[in-house]
Amino acid sequence: MNTLLQYILVQRAKNKLKNEKDPKKLRKRLLVKEIRTGQVELIHAAKEILFIVIGVAAAGFGLKGFLLPNQFIDGGVTGVSLLIQVKSNVSLGILLVIVNLPFLVLGAKTINKTFAFKSILAISALAIVVHFVPYPLVTDDKLLIAVFGGFFLGLGIGMAMRGGSVIDGTEVLAIYLSRKWHMTIGDILLLINILIFSAGAYLLSIETALYAILTYLVAAKTVNYVVDGVEEYIGVTIISPKNEEIRVMLTKKMGRACTIFQGRQGFSKNGGQRQDTEIVYTVMTRLELAKLSTEIDKIDKNAFIVMGVVKDIQGGMIKKKPMK
Incomplete structure (x- = not known):
């Protein structure tokens, strides 16, 4: 990364965390996370x-x-x-x-x-x-x-x-x-x-x-x-070990409802026990996908995301509640 850009991201992260009074170890972890968030926002904005x-x-x-x-x-x-x-x-x-x-x-x-x-x-x-x-x-x-x-x-x-x-x-x-x-x-x-x-x-x-x-x-x-059809709704399925953070982001930050499915891994290394996992499903319009992609990348860049076209929907909040 460019040295000047890295310096700007570090200073931005420090300014956002300057009022935090966490232990030094936790503060360092938060600083790294905030720098990564800045990188994701910058890449997506570009x-x-x-x-x-x-x-x-x-x-x-x-x-x-x-x-x-x-x-x-x-x-x-x-x-x-x-x-x-x-x-x-x-x-x-x-x-x-x-x-x-x-x-x-x-x-x-x-x-x-x-x-x-x-x-x-x-x-x-x-x-x-x-x-x-x-x-x-x-x-x-x-x-x-x-x-x-x-x-x-x-x-x-x-x-x-x-x-x-x-x-x-x-x-x-x-x-x-x-x-x-x-x-x-x-x-x-x-x-x-x-x-x-x-x-x-x-x-x-x-x-x-x-x-x-x-x-x-x-x-x-x-x-x-x-x-791929702006007038169509998009169903988004998200599989990630950080599913709880993604759920909170969807409901609190983006103001969107979601459904949690219980699932289990289909593959395990060396024949070990397959782990249970929670799968997040939500629906939103095409215009909201850019922001969703940015927010998911901040939490888990390796999240597995499946998107499918939904012609129309009934009920729920997506037609009634503006996105935050």
């Missing part, structure tokens, strides 16, 4: 930042290289912003920030404040990129614009989600409404975009609206490919 940077660059290319110069629109907040920009000539960068702002406030309440903060940074970065970066105009063929504009925009949205943020606030609105109504997030997103495309057909032309639908479908498929 990875999330990289995803968001790639996402912003890809979305900017889709907008400036394909959609915006040819007055094409897309679904979601981006589509609304493009529609307003075409009719008013207000800078798209400004519109992206203004139109997304209410959804980010909602995101702070629905998901968590860290998610909202990262999303504000991602959307602001996209607005700066769209306003200042001179992307080349790639083509004026309408079919290519719809397909590849949607692809790069979807790639950008998906990568931003992998980084624990969004650059289109309609996903946040859909998550919120799904907790209020008996509908899936995918169905709500479809209804929102039907309204946007209808407005596009009325204000621009039916042809433009049809190409916008094609753009949206390509973008949606790309997002699904990148993040």
Whole structure:
């Protein structure tokens, strides 16, 4: 590890533990644990930042290289912003920030404040990129614009989600409404975009609206490919000798319910007795996985984690209680 970085991590750990009055041996153990926690947070933060940077660059290319110069629109907040920009000539960068702002406030309440903060940074970065970066105009063929504009925009949205943020606030609105109504997030997103495309057909032309639908479908498929379905819940099974610490982290720190299964090891060294173990199971949305991965790494970097797609759920607290 870089000497300067190591020094910063050590000082950070000492500052966090300066008020602790534990015995010297225990204090040293806590210091080592706190340094490791800092390392994990730094690595995960760097990875999330990289995803968001790639996402912003890809979305900017889709907008400036394909959609915006040819007055094409897309679904979601981006589509609304493009529609307003075409009719008013207000800078798209400004519109992206203004139109997304209410959804980010909602995101702070629905998901968590860290998610909202990262999303504000991602959307602001996209607005700066769209306003200042001179992307080349790639083509004026309408079919290519719809397909590849949607692809790069979807790639950008998906990568931003992998980084624990969004650059289109309609996903946040859909998550919120799904907790209020008996509908899936995918169905709500479809209804929102039907309204946007209808407005596009009325204000621009039916042809433009049809190409916008094609753009949206390509973008949606790309997002699904990148993040494996943001509108789906993820069931997470965690097997670790530190299962109690993971349970406390889930219930106290992340505000998520979990279930504990009793299990037994399937393999033992040298034919010894197989040990009993507790298996932790929880369900959360795709947007919460980045934080969960970080928190588990802090406790046990070698934890065995299995994730599976859950189409929808009923009952429990996940649809009612925002993540801490």
